[in-house]
Amino acid sequence: xxxxxxxxxxxxxxxxxxxxxxxxxxxxxxxxxxxxxxxxxxxxxxxxxxxxxxxxxxxxxxxxxxxxxxxxxxxxxxxxxxxxxxxxxxxxxxxxxxxxxxxxxxxxxxxxxxxxxxxxxxxxxxxxxxxxxxxxxxxxxxxxxxxxxxxxxxxxxxxxxxxxxxxxxxxxxxxxxxxxxxxxxxxxxxxxxxxxxxxxxxxxxxxxxxxxxxxxxxxxxxxxxxxxxxxxxxxxxxxxxxxxxxxxxxxxxxxxxxxxxxxxxxxxxxxxxxxxxxxxxxxxxxxxxxxxxxxxxxxxxxxxxx
Amino acid sequence: xxxxxxxxxxxxxxxxxxxxxxxxxxxxxxxxxxxxxxxxxxxxxxxxxxxxxxxxxxxxxxxxxxxxxxxxxxxxxxxxxxxxxxxxxxxxxxxxxxxxxxxxxxxxxxxxxxxxxxxxxxxxxxxxxxxxxxxxxxxxxxxxxxxxxxxxxxxxxxxxxxxxxxxxxxxxxxxxxxxxxxxxxxxxxxxxxxxxxxxxxxxxxxxxxxxxxxxxxxxxxxxxxxxxxxxxxxxxxxxxxxxxxxxxxxxxxxxxxxxxxxxxxxxxxxxxxxxxxxxxxxxxxxxxxxxxxxxxx
Numbered sequence: 001x002x003x004x005x006x007x008x009x010x011x012x013x014x015x016x017x018x019x020x021x022x023x024x025x026x027x028x029x030x031x032x033x034x035x036x037x038x039x040x041x042x043x044x045x046x047x048x049x050x051x052x053x054x055x056x057x058x059x060x061x062x063x064x065x066x067x068x069x070x071x072x073x074x075x076x077x078x079x080x081x082x083x084x085x086x087x088x089x090x091x092x093x094x095x096x097x098x099x100x101x102x103x104x105x106x107x108x109x110x111x112x113x114x115x116x117x118x119x120x121x122x123x124x125x126x127x128x129x130x131x132x133x134x135x136x137x138x139x140x141x142x143x144x145x146x147x148x149x150x151x152x153x154x155x156x157x158x159x160x161x162x163x164x165x166x167x168x169x170x171x172x173x174x175x176x177x178x179x180x181x182x183x184x185x186x187x188x189x190x191x192x193x194x195x196x197x198x199x200x201x202x203x204x205x206x207x208x209x210x211x212x213x214x215x216x217x218x219x220x221x222x223x224x225x226x227x228x229x230x231x232x233x234x235x236x237x238x239x240x241x242x243x244x245x246x247x248x249x250x251x252x253x254x255x256x257x258x259x260x261x262x263x264x265x266x267x268x269x270x271x272x273x274x275x276x277x278x279x280x281x282x283x284x285x286x287x288x289x290x291x292x293x294x295x296x297x298x299x300x301x302x303x304x305x306x
Numbered sequence: 307x308x309x310x311x312x313x314x315x316x317x318x319x320x321x322x323x324x325x326x327x328x329x330x331x332x333x334x335x336x337x338x339x340x341x342x343x344x345x346x347x348x349x350x351x352x353x354x355x356x357x358x359x360x361x362x363x364x365x366x367x368x369x370x371x372x373x374x375x376x377x378x379x380x381x382x383x384x385x386x387x388x389x390x391x392x393x394x395x396x397x398x399x400x401x402x403x404x405x406x407x408x409x410x411x412x413x414x415x416x417x418x419x420x421x422x423x424x425x426x427x428x429x430x431x432x433x434x435x436x437x438x439x440x441x442x443x444x445x446x447x448x449x450x451x452x453x454x455x456x457x458x459x460x461x462x463x464x465x466x467x468x469x470x471x472x473x474x475x476x477x478x479x480x481x482x483x484x485x486x487x488x489x490x491x492x493x494x495x496x497x498x499x500x501x502x503x504x505x506x507x508x509x510x511x512x513x514x515x516x517x518x519x520x521x522x523x524x525x526x527x528x529x530x531x532x533x534x535x536x537x538x539x540x541x542x543x544x545x546x547x548x549x550x551x552x553x554x555x556x557x558x559x560x561x562x563x564x565x566x567x568x569x570x571x572x573x574x575x576x577x578x579x580x581x582x583x584x585x586x587x588x589x590x591x592x593x594x595x596x597x598x599x600x601x602x603x
Contacts, residue, residue, distance in 0.1 A: 012441075039437060042471075047430045047464035054434020057412065057420060059365075060441065062434075077424060082431065086412050086421050 001026050003139030004063055008034045013061045014143065015039055019048040021066035024095060026156060045070045049078035049090075056088035061143060068094025068101070068152060069111035072118055083148050084123045091142045093151045098240030099273035099281040100190045101154035106275040112268050116245020118150050119218050125149040126218040127170060128188040128239075128247075130161045134215070137168035145170060154190050154240075155278065161192045171216050173224035180208010183296045184232035186225070186251050188215050190278075191238045191266070191287060198292035205293075207300065220250045222258065229259040234303045236295045238266035240287060262302035264295040307521070310353070314520050317387065318348040320599035322570045324383035324396060327602050330590045332379075332399035334408075338580035340380035342484040342517065342565035343451060349523040350449055351384040354531055359389040362416040368446050368531075369419040369435050373428020374453035374482060375409040376582075382406050382415070390417035393602050426459030428452050429479065433465050436474040445535040450479045455487025458496035463508065470509030473556035475541060476534045478527070479510075481560065482517065484567040486578050501562055510560040511553030513546050517563030530559050571596060 008014040008030070015037045016030055022040070031038040039055070041048040045066060052062040064071065071094045072079070083090045094114055096102040102110015118124050125145050129138040135153055142149040176192075177199060187195040192213060199209040210232050214220065229235060235255070237248040248265030255261055268285050282288065321344050329335035350370060351357070358364040372381045379399060386393040391405070398404035405415050409423025420431045432450040439446045456462065469477050483501065485492055492498040505512045515522055526546055533544040533553075541555035553559060567581070568574030571593050585593060 036441065041468055042464070044461075044464035044468070046461045047433075047468055050427050050430030050461065050465070051434040051437070051468065054420070054431040054436075055438050056434070057431065058369075058435050058438035058442075060434075060438050078427070078430075081424050082421055082427055 001030055003136035005030055005033060007140060007143050008037050011061070011143070012037065013059060015055060015060050015062045017041060017048050017052045017055070017062045017064040019043055019045045019066045019070065024067065025065045025093070027065065045074040046078050049075035050082055052090045053078065053082040053088055056083070056090045061089050061091065063091040063093055063139070065093035066095070067109060067111070068097040068114045072111070072114040076117060079148070080121050084121045087123045087147045089147060091149045091151065093139065093153060095153045095156065097152045097154060098190060099268065099285055100158070100240050100278035102273065103155055103278040103281060104275050107272045110273050112241045112273065113245070114152060115217055115241050115247070116249070119245060119250065123147050124218055125170070126152065126216070128152045128215050128217055129168060130189060130192045130213065130215065131158055132156070132160065133164045134162055134166070134168050138170070138215070141168055141170045152189065158190050159193050168215065171219070171221060173221045173228070174213040174215065175228070176211040176213055178210045179203060181210060181232040182207040183300050184210045184212060184228045184235040185238065185292070185296065186212050186214050186235055186247065187238040188213055188217070188247055190240050194282070194287065194289050194292060195238055197289045198296065201289065201293050202296055207296070214247055214251070217247050217250055220254055222254050225251055225254045226258040229255050229261050233261050234299045235261060235263045236266060236292060236299055237263065238287065238292055240282065241267050242270055243267040244270055262299050264299045266292055266295055311520050311524065314348050314352055314524065317352050318345050318520065319570070319597055320387060321348060321380065321383045323594065323597040323599045324387065324393065324602065325379045326571065326585060326590065326593045326597070328379045328383060328396040328399050330585050331397040331602065332401065333584050334400045335379050335584070336376045336582045337379070337585070338567040338574060338578065339374060339377040339453065341569045341571065341574065342567050343377055343380055343482050344570065345518045345520055345523060346451065346480060346482070346563060347380055347384045349520060349527055351388050353524055354527045355449065356446070357388070359417065362390060366444055366446055368449060370449045370451070371420045371428040371432050372410055372422055372451055374425065374451065374456055375423030378410045381410060381418070385415070385417040388417070396602050425453070425456035426461040429462055429465035429469065432477055432479070433469050433472065433474065436469070436477045437472060439476055440474070446476070447531055447534045448477050450477065452479065452481055453487070454481050454483045454485065454492050454498060454501070455496065457481065457498055466505065466508040466510065469558050474558050475556060477558045478530045478534055479558065479560045481562050482565050483562050484565045486567050488581055490578070505560045509557065511546070511557040512560050512562060513550060514562045514564065517565035518569055526561065
């Protein structure tokens, strides 16, 4: 929201479209500061998405912000046909993504299919910022990307990974460490902390690890991913999303077409989540540090030695 | 007035001929749903709306959203005869590479203000367009035409609530109340009854009109347009029709237009087989003999 406020101050075409999501989005301040740029549609996501399309048709830059699943599922067709097809400048910000993002709310309010759904829609850009300050920057970056942009957000209580003001450069992979090439770890969002711990643990066990943040899942940085895969020859992907259709799929598709190597996916293993503490949920659903370490060790063994 | 009305009636006949020709040459399309809205579109595109066909994206233009997008041959015919593109192009409807897609697409077809065809989306898009016009301080009007069948969609009523809530008097909406949808009568298929009461309950000012009476159409649309462009103070007491109290200044206006599917071509009138059907050579000839005007050249 800080990002959106900064944008709205400079550009009066910036608007926030709410589906009674002002509190969930912590947008009370925005609504008070920019009453003419705040549009409350009520609990009606299809209406909100189609109205955002109407605003964008006539030159506004609306940010439709609410729960990730209500955007990508309830309003899926509105996004596909009325926002993405005409390539309108509508930005979508979805909270409660992943089991960790949805945490105690349970399955109705936690979403791990959003990226898979939106990846299949042409013209979409998909950004997965790691923490609150990165989300602020992603919101700002989104405004200068033409066409529809989806910004995937967690619970708002997500662990901090980056120092404030660490640059967020959309469209490129972000290499966090390059300490050898036994294995590449690709990840994003809430799992970056766990990936860093896994990288440290692997290092203790004598493995050289390249750790890469892929915050722009679509369009994926094909050349960047290919370069890392070529160097390391094996990879693990990790995301708080179904292993079908998300970052893991994007990296595997890139690998299969450009640089086939063994890859393992960490994420929800095609199942639904449930209520709980976010850290416990990630452990329970197969996204623990140990799960990443084990996947890495197993994948290294599958490497083809030339 | 008579001259003005006669001119529009002649145009309406031409557009009916164009629609039949378009569907006949394209060998695909929905003639019935086009013919029930012909007179309304004629009044709007050839008399009421503020347009500039030389500059289709002119920011101060009035917008039109054809929510029942399957009736786009009618919209395309109106745009062609209004000078947005050559009428001969109508023959390319639904062909590979044509600017005239099977349902309307903005950015493809000059003059098409919004993508439509998946039903129920005209009003919420119109809501956003009207909010944008208000924000620009522009007195552009947003005309939205929906079918009656498409009122089955819940999204329509979400938007109905929002447009009334935002007090968008710059939205002028019409229901093409021809009483029939793809599979049969609207009462039977979706249970659509008490249409007037529904819109009124959602806060709209409702006027029931004869969607084929050109004199009435011009009169009510002109009043609604004048009101829609006026300031809130000026709107106080402005009438849409003489025999009905004025809307309150904040209300959006909904015209429930009583229409006939297939209107103007006797063998199509009221026959729902023409919802989506291509005329045979004989039927095409017969229609041409009934309708005056020019061919698609």
